[in-house]
Amino acid sequence: MTPSPAFRTDRYELTMVDAAIQSGRADLECMFEAFARRLPTGRRYGIVAGTGRLLELIRQFRFEDSELSWLEENAVVRRPTLDFLANYSFRGSIWGYQEGDAYFPGSPLLQVESTFAEGVMLETIILSVLNYDTSVASAAARMVSVSLGRPLAEMGSRRTSEHAAVAAARAAYIAGFAATSSLEAGRTWGIPTMGTAAHSFVLLHDSEEEAFRAQVDAFGTNTTLLVDTYDVPRGIALAVKVAGPQLGAIRIDSGDLPTVVAAARVQLDSLGAVNTTITVTSDLDEFSIAALSASPVDAFGVGTSVVTGSGEPAAGLVYKLVAHRSPDTEWVPVAKTSASKVSIGGRKNAVRRLDEHGTARQEIVLLGAEPAAAPLDTEPPQEGTRDRALLVPLIVEGVVDERYTGTAGTTLARAHCATVMTELPIEAFRLGRGEAVIPTIYR
Amino acid sequence: MTPSPAFRTDRYELTMVDAAIQSGRADLECMFEAFARRLPTGRRYGIVAGTGRLLELIRQFRFEDSELSWLEENAVVRRPTLDFLANYSFRGSIWGYQEGDAYFPGSPLLQVESTFAEGVMLETIILSVLNYDTSVASAAARMVSVSLGRPLAEMGSRRTSEHAAVAAARAAYIAGFAATSSLEAGRTWGIPTMGTAAHSFVLLHDSEEEAFRAQVDAFGTNTTLLVDTYDVPRGIALAVKVAGPQLGAIRIDSGDLPTVVAAARVQLDSLGAVNTTITVTSDLDEFSIAALSASPVDAFGVGTSVVTGSGEPAAGLVYKLVAHRSPDTEWVPVAKTSASKVSIGGRKNAVRRLDEHGTARQEIVLLGAEPAAAPLDTEPPQEGTRDRALLVPLIVEGVVDERYTGTAGTTLARAHCATVMTELPIEAFRLGRGEAVIPTIYR
Incomplete structure (x- = not known):
């Protein structure tokens, strides 16, 4: 039997759930976000990959008797948490960049809306899958672009x-x-x-x-x-x-x-x-x-x-709590503020602004906006330009959109990547070191 | 159900088996060897890891109905090969450096003695496991040595x-x-x-x-x-x-x-x-x-x-056919000879020469020798020095030595590594770039 992916988890996620159940905050509605603070040194763009695999792992992410008894024997968490885990399956919603899309520093690649307990537990599995697969796809895309x-x-x-x-x-x-x-x-x-x-x-x-x-x-x-x-x-x-x-x-x-x-x-x-x-x-x-x-x-x-990301074996994505709210209150943006590693709190939407030739010019991150397929709260694009919505619903209230999984999802992601590559400015394909090929603009 | 590790294999291994069955060479007795041509740039030593995991994967390496029908539908191999694979389990013998030991360029880390067909099929799984795990252990050892x-x-x-x-x-x-x-x-x-x-x-x-x-x-x-x-x-x-x-x-x-x-x-x-x-x-x-x-x-x-090998995410181990023989004939050493990537053919034994203080001074590779726990065909060490045998039998005629598997094998490997680290010259622990800390001598 394949062991449940629920144990491909860092211990601290379950201890946080345990402490949050005790402190009464476990059920708070939260928004977590996966993003990259920067691209690997010298890279002009990255390619998101792993989403299709991730959706299947989240679906299988359950604590069975063997996991529960191990957690009990090793005193990782206490009885109320064991009861919660026994009934756990992810019932929240996840929005994300479509697999195969390009991304840039600060692109809100994945937004997870759920209770704190449900969302915090997915941190490691989300990052393991996206960091590795994205690292490989990002390197592979560079090889494809120079293969003529x-x-x-x-x-x-x-x-x-x-x-x-x-x-x-x-x-x-x-x-x-x-x-x-x-x-x-x-x-x-x-x-x-x-x-x-x-x-x-x-x-x-x-x-x-x-x-x-x-x-x-x-x-x-x-x-x-x-x-x-x-x-x-x-x-x-x-x-x-x-x-x-x-x-x-x-x-x-x-x-x-x-x-x-x-x-x-x-x-x-x-x-x-x-x-x-x-x-x-x-x-x-x-x-x-x-x-x-x-x-x-x-x-x-x-x-x-290619399998080691050409010098960058991990894409450097992080997963952060960016907002929470109690029932009947507004969303409260939150972020770490000390020293380096600063994050930008709040829920986000994102669009890619394309010029009159269909070439990407800006990654626009809309702060405080609800993730949505239609761009919201942005100034209307100038004549001849358009804004492509970047976030698609991957899981809605626990139900996975099957179009993104399996072999069909893989084929779809490959086709999407091919289209997106034609949208990037030609400077994206220079191998020499440089900055992200388009700027990320926060509004 | 966990899919069989037999499919974590490159297609060319099965096509080679297929062609060798047809050419009548599939049953030739062969010796394959896993080794590193060099250490990662600047490193003084490496630490072998993955062996215990590998032994369990080789034991599970079987072609079940689902694998056989896929190979047939996709016309990867033909009927005689399908029949061979249906009955396959590894029945040969494997000698290797004990998990947790140090290694140097040319150290014969693993020697696989079996028919061509049985041995060639293990190439990818052996290298996947050893390359990744060894990369991590080699980086980890450097961190441990500077952690005081x-x-x-x-x-x-x-x-x-x-x-x-x-x-x-x-x-x-x-x-x-x-x-x-x-x-x-x-x-x-x-x-x-x-x-x-x-x-x-x-x-x-x-x-x-x-x-x-x-x-x-x-x-x-x-x-x-x-x-x-x-x-x-x-x-x-x-x-x-x-x-x-x-x-x-x-x-x-x-x-x-x-x-x-x-x-x-x-x-x-x-x-x-x-x-x-x-x-x-x-x-x-x-x-x-x-x-x-x-x-x-x-x-x-x-x-x-640590999980990406600190800049060296693959240890660079390769797996090569080094000798073969027909029944009743002598071993024939073989090796690729063109251009770069030259290998040294023949079966090998290996010992580490320790000086009177118990400090490693030479990695001695004995060419044409049978892998054996006792050093063979070497000149007797000088007074005060001794030769530590490096190869241990891991699988004997298809039977895995269970001492090296599971949690007990992991504990054993950890203890062995701790001992081996005390045997390395102090220069091994300099972080600055340099050559392998002891020379590899071929006799």
């Missing part, structure tokens, strides 16, 4: 923990990757899977030629032969000798790629293998992909850098 | 994906952390859990004083009050006013810590709270912990940096 339309495959399962690998494949796919090496990601999320052979397959055989012949016998000539086990030019010559000029593809996993790839293309063409494509897969990241923009590469395989 | 005996708590669940969080807590604990915020890590691995309240608990109440009173009412005066929501000196004054000088601890999560902590200690002492301890938790890493060595901090809480 050539397909990218995610193959980094071995460079992140075994469950994270499946989430990473999904996040990369949402950001525009074409495929994954992960079978579980194929099964769970409907992502196309790819992969043929590693160096071990070549080394297993008495010669490279024998290995190529075994692979072609098994999969036909439209396979991908890995040609760099011993010597690339010799490997290519053998590959075309074995498979003929109709060979599907070669893969190169080492060496100085711009040089090696150019020579490989010349050699393939000279052997008549003009339609044989070249896939490269050697510790690639957005910078090395960009450096191959003039090289005759047909497809990229990316591992470590 | 003061306890560290892992609280980074929110900064890594939701399952990785549990593995991270375990790896940090093995490397010497004292506790975790993760309830699932407490339940699954028996790690002490900690945590009391966040800023949201303070903000929920009408005043900081009311929040402190609620927490003390719930948990007694021996609790930890978070004093930096509004103003630290005012927070400390209120905390001692509410809980009295017997207050257990205060927590500070922001600001210039050396300054703030020194002032906090003076203030607490002046209020008579001389036994009230100070916990700090603000984006700490090994460098900021070291910078607090002269500060009156009593405990550290570490999040992002």
Whole structure:
């Protein structure tokens, strides 16, 4: 049995629930918000991912007998809290940026409206999922934008923990990757899977030629032969000798790629293998992909850098209480005010202002506004511009909007991301370090 | 139902099995090895972690009906391979460095002896688990070594994906952390859990004083009050006013810590709270912990940096076929030889040479040797020195050594790591960039 996601929680969330039940504040109506104080250093935009996974985890977030007895045995909380947890399921509402959308510093990515007890318990699961998946999608989007339309495959399962690998494949796919090496990601999320052979397959055989012949016998000539086990030019010559000029593809996993790839293309063409494509897969990241923009590469395989967020393995999202109210009173904005790490309290709505060409110019955060699909309380956009509403209802009074979950939700997020990328100013895609590509304006 | 870990696999592993079954090489006896070509930039040593988790995953690594039907529907492999997978369980043997041990470039961390088909299928799951857990343990060990005996708590669940969080807590604990915020890590691995309240608990109440009173009412005066929501000196004054000088601890999560902590200690002492301890938790890493060595901090809480390997979120371990043999023939060492990424073929044994003070001086890798607990084929150590065998049998002909699994295995690994840390030369603990603290010698 899969243990309940309710225990993928920090202990302090349950002790806060315990103390709030005792102090009589547990049922206060609250608004929590997930947001990033800043983008990772030098990044111009981020891509929200994880929402679809998160909605399913929130639905499964229940305390069963095994959780309750552990909490009791370990004296984490007391009897009234155990009774509350036994009956807990999230009955509040959550608004959020649609999965696959871009975000900027201060974008109110998720707004959770519920009692204090219901909302505070979701802090860790919300941040775990959104921080990791958003980190991967944000890195993946940069790789896609410099790939010049050539397909990218995610193959980094071995460079992140075994469950994270499946989430990473999904996040990369949402950001525009074409495929994954992960079978579980194929099964769970409907992502196309790819992969043929590693160096071990070549080394297993008495010669490279024998290995190529075994692979072609098994999969036909439209396979991908890995040609760099011993010597690339010799490997290519053998590959075309074995498979003929109709060979599907070669893969190169080492060496100085711009040089090696150019020579490989010349050699393939000279052997008549003009339609044989070249896939490269050697510790690639957005910078090395960009450096191959003039090289005759047909497809990229990316591992470590995409699943670890290309140097930024956590997106830096935080989850804060921003407002509360008693029944029959107004919302009271709240925020930490000491030292660094200042937050902006209050409920928020958000729109992205697009100019007459449909290009994003401002992220407008409307303070004190109710989260809503229609922009509220903002000055009317100038002629030719329009404001795109950014928040969509993800959970309404405990009921998950199923359009955002499962394989359909993943497909939807991928399509949304593709659209949003066309809306960003061209400066967003510069790899060099800089500030967020559009300013966040608070009104 | 938890899906089988068998699908946390890259597609190419199964296509290689498929092609090898057809070419008649699938049953060849093989030796695969997991190792690191280098340590992360600047690091002096690494700490192996993940082994106990990995052994349980290998035991569960089976293809059930749901996996087999997916592979068939998606035409990943053919009928003979499906039949093979239906009956698959790992029946080979695995030797490895004991979990919690140190390692260096080229250390043969894991050696997998099995048929090609059985061994190649484990590549991704082995690397996923070892790369992530080792990354966390290696970073955690650096933090422990600069903490001067003061306890560290892992609280980074929110900064890594939701399952990785549990593995991270375990790896940090093995490397010497004292506790975790993760309830699932407490339940699954028996790690002490900690945590009391966040800023949201303070903000929920009408005043900081009311929040402190609620927490003390719930948990007694021996609790930890978070004093930096509004103003630290005012927070400390209120905390001692509410809980009295017997207050257990205060927590500070922001600001210039050396300054703030020194002032906090003076203030607490002046209020008579001389036994009230100070916990700090603000984006700490090994460098900021070291910078607090002269500060009156009593405990550290570490999040992002430990669960993301402090800048090195994947340990860079690779898994390579290093030798094979047919029945009745000798082992044939094999290795990729082109361009960069060269490997050293052949089976290996390894010992760590300790000098007369018990300090590690060399990592000795014995080429062509059978993995064995007793050092083989090495020249006898000089007088006063000794060679510690590094490889232990983890799985023998498919049977897992249970001593290394579960909570007992985690406890064992933690104890082993503590011993190994005392064996490393003192230069290992310098935070500045440098080479591996001992050389790897191949014989």
